[in-house]
Structures are given as structure tokens and as C-alpha cells.
Amino acid sequence: MANTRREDTRLTVARHAARLFVKNGLAATSGAQIAAASGLSERTIWRYFASKESCVEPLFLAASMQFHGKLRQWPRNVSIEAHLQECCKLDGTAPEDIEDALLAVLLLTRMTEEPALRAVWLVACYQVEQDMIDIIADRLDRSKKDFDVRLCAATIAASMRLIDETISIAAIDHGQIFTTEQVAQEMAQAIRKASTLPICDPIMPNVFGAATFPERDKS
Amino acid sequence: MANTRREDTRLTVARHAARLFVKNGLAATSGAQIAAASGLSERTIWRYFASKESCVEPLFLAASMQFHGKLRQWPRNVSIEAHLQECCKLDGTAPEDIEDALLAVLLLTRMTEEPALRAVWLVACYQVEQDMIDIIADRLDRSKKDFDVRLCAATIAASMRLIDETISIAAIDHGQIFTTEQVAQEMAQAIRKASTLPICDPIMPNVFGAATFPERDKS
DNA sequence: AAAGATGATGTCAGTTAGTGACAATTTTGA
DNA sequence: TCAAAATTGTCACTAACTGACATCATCTTT
Numbered sequence: 001m002a003n004t005r006r007e008d009t010r011l012t013v014a015r016h017a018a019r020l021f022v023k024n025g026l027a028a029t030s031g032a033q034i035a036a037a038s039g040l041s042e043r044t045i046w047r048y049f050a051s052k053e054s055c056v057e058p059l060f061l062a063a064s065m066q067f068h069g070k071l072r073q074w075p076r077n078v079s080i081e082a083h084l085q086e087c088c089k090l091d092g093t094a095p096e097d098i099e100d101a102l103l104a105v106l107l108l109t110r111m112t113e114e115p116a117l118r119a120v121w122l123v124a125c126y127q128v129e130q131d132m133i134d135i136i137a138d139r140l141d142r143s144k145k146d147f148d149v150r151l152c153a154a155t156i157a158a159s160m161r162l163i164d165e166t167i168s169i170a171a172i173d174h175g176q177i178f179t180t181e182q183v184a185q186e187m188a189q190a191i192r193k194a195s196t197l198p199i200c201d202p203i204m205p206n207v208f209g210a211a212t213f214p215e216r217d218k219s
Numbered sequence: 220m221a222n223t224r225r226e227d228t229r230l231t232v233a234r235h236a237a238r239l240f241v242k243n244g245l246a247a248t249s250g251a252q253i254a255a256a257s258g259l260s261e262r263t264i265w266r267y268f269a270s271k272e273s274c275v276e277p278l279f280l281a282a283s284m285q286f287h288g289k290l291r292q293w294p295r296n297v298s299i300e301a302h303l304q305e306c307c308k309l310d311g312t313a314p315e316d317i318e319d320a321l322l323a324v325l326l327l328t329r330m331t332e333e334p335a336l337r338a339v340w341l342v343a344c345y346q347v348e349q350d351m352i353d354i355i356a357d358r359l360d361r362s363k364k365d366f367d368v369r370l371c372a373a374t375i376a377a378s379m380r381l382i383d384e385t386i387s388i389a390a391i392d393h394g395q396i397f398t399t400e401q402v403a404q405e406m407a408q409a410i411r412k413a414s415t416l417p418i419c420d421p422i423m424p425n426v427f428g429a430a431t432f433p434e435r436d437k438s
Numbered sequence: 439a440a441a442g443a444t445g446a447t448g449t450c451a452g453t454t455a456g457t458g459a460c461a462a463t464t465t466t467g468a
Numbered sequence: 469t470c471a472a473a474a475t476t477g478t479c480a481c482t483a484a485c486t487g488a489c490a491t492c493a494t495c496t497t498t
Binding site (some may be wrong): 071119157190 | 242268337341373380415
Binding site for chain 3 (some may be wrong): 469470471472473474475476477478479480481482483484485486487488489490491492493494495496497498
């Protein structure tokens, strides 16, 4: 938790901006309005964000992190399905997180009318992908620079994005209801299908590979 | 070739904008400069593009299409490797296409310093992904709405993006040289690894599945 | 070929996103 | 507690972008 302060204000600005975007649309929302709603001067807004649209990025990130973040604590000896299910159970998701998720979902359904939002969303997903590289490299004891590790991160991140988009549209535009468990299950399935490396099942200590044992000291 | 006119001017503007961006950076390039270089009024530029950065989008699209476009003519009975190799051979890539590819590659290597460029690139890749949905749906006789088709399109598009990025950086920043055949091979490999559906090998008419035979007329 | 319709472009004025400079304020740290 | 450092506000300014309207090219129809 290093630079938490900055991230906090970014997130609150994002919430206000998102509400305005959802209510009035991107074009009809001014930087001044976002500033006023956030209780900051407009100048300060531009110190936190490079553009009007990107104000909602922290929200997208937070939404993605609802599942992605959990992969950081994914123990090596449990499968993806088991882990995500487990997380949902003990996880009394904070009310503010639910609020954030709802806002993000509303934004996602606006992407066709507001192309600028899609760009922000894709950038957020790119961040997730970069994060995913670390997770996979750790889980497999491979280098973060390994092309196959990066490929796996990219395909998994893409699958998570697709689930997010699909479920959002199904929920808002077609009125379907999802429990957290259902979403977790869909997510786990998609991740499994998309992974190009064997990370979804428990990773067993490599008992059969001699190289794993420490070499006996020759002295 | 419906609205080719518009696309043509968009591409030429993109070329000029890209050269300016590469030479002077995004911030130091003004809309007026892009307009002047393209021989158009500034107002017209804003009629073709929604923002300064997005001026290069057609170039990114053209670059992606160098391989992706070929997948549109991918016969069902040849493997991905064979097809891409074949394309390279008979393909006396037009000199302007090479020029475009070079410009795109140069832009890709600037993405770390210029985050706005990355957003544009990701949007271009998203377009490719949407296109990929059609290709896969056609090849497998499945619906474009099928989640698994869309998932496969997403993972493949992600892998193509990664190859583009990786090869660009290797070429420009680390001075590696690639032949078109090499790139085609890397691309084919990555696509194969990333596909979540069996589209990379020749698609055989489904002789074993009874459902494929037309039902005998019962009359 | 003339003429009218349609659409693309230029001009210019106006709005608003976004920046630089500096003063005021808050936070930090010894 | 006091000074250094970081954050914010104010204000003037630049440049991205839009609206309105005139002009010009293109295309169709007769």
C-alpha cells in the first residue's frame, strides 16, 4: 500500500465522473462538473487524470480487480474453480464494492455509443494483463519475460474481459440476474479455456524431475 | 469496396500524422501541423478523426491487417502455418505497405512513453478481434454470437497483438532482423497456441458425424 | 450539356479540455 | 515547533474540437 492516497482520490473522482457519464453522457459532462461533484478544483482533476474520459479508469480497474485481485492469493495447490468459488463464499463483498461494480457495469453497456469509454476500458484491461504476467510467472516459476508466460497472460486477460462485457450486457440490457457464484464459475471456466499454460489445476511439486532436488553437496 | 474514399484519406492523414508523431512526439505535434502536412484544413481533420491521437488508427489497422486480412481467404483445408507461409511467398508486398508497416512498428515502440498511443493501438486490435469473430464463425459453421467463438477470437487477437508488439520491439529497440517468413511462422505458432477452438488444422467434412448427412427424405 | 441535388471542404467564430506559473495551504519529518 | 516538501487553488493561456454557413466538387436526371 505505497501510494494509496493518490489512488483513493482517483477512485472517488472516478465514481462521480461515472455517475455523471451514465446520467448525461460523455459529451454533456464537463470537467468543471466532475470537479464540482468531487469537491475539487478543475485544475486538480487534470493533475489526477490526463483526459475527461480517463476519469473512470480507476473504476474499471477496481471492477476488474474484483476477480483478478483474488488471483494474487491463489494458492498453488488449488484449482481455479475451487479458488474462485472459495473466494466468493467467505467474501462478504463490501457494499461500496458492489456500488462500484454496478457503476462499472453501467459504463460497460454504454461502450457502443461512447467509443471513448471503450478505449479507457481496454487500457484498464491491459493493466490487468500486465498484472497477470506476474501471477503466472510466480505460479510456474518462470520468467516474466518469457513469451509463453506473456501469451498466457494476454489470453487469460482477454477471456476475463469478455466475461465482464458479456455478463454486463446480459444483466443490464437483457435483465438477467447473476449470483456472485455464477459469475465466479463462468470466469473460472473462461480462464481455463483460455490458458495456454497449465496453471488452472493444482501445481504439484515436481517430484519426478530430478532437477528439482537440491544437488547434494559435493564437499 | 463501399466507402473506400473516406478510408483512403483517413489512411493518408494517418501516414502524415504518424511521421510527425515519430519525429516530434505527440505533445509537440498540433492538429494544424497534421492538417498542413496532409494538405487539408484543420476542420476537415476533425471531421475524419475524433482526436489527435486517433489520427494514426488507420495505420495500426493497416498494419494488423497485413496478416489478419489474409485469414479472410484462409481455405478450410489448409493449416494456419501452411496458409500464412503460402501467403508470404506469392505475396510481393507492395512498397507502400512496407512503408506503412515500418511506420506502425515505430509507433508501437513509442507506446511506453506515449500512453495515448497505446489506447489507439488497443482499439485497433479490438477491431481486429471483431473481424476475427466472423472468420472463426465461418470456418466452423458456428454462430457469431456463440460465446466460445467470441472467446477464441479474443484470444487469437490477443496473441496477434502480442506478436506484433514483441517483434516490433525486438526489431527497433534491439536491432533484430526478421524475414516475412519468420514473422509468419511466429504468428502462426502464437495463433495455434492461443486458439481455444480447433481452427488451426484443416477442417475436414465431418464424415463420422451422422448429423452432417442430409436426412433421407421420408416421403 | 444544363441544372439541380447531394455531399465534401474551407472559413471563422466560439467553447472547453488541458497546461504553466505562482501563491496559498496542508502534510511530513526532524 | 519549524522548515522542507508535497498538494491544491487561482488565473491566464494554449490548443483541441465544434457549429454555422458559404463554397465547391460530384453525380444524377433530363
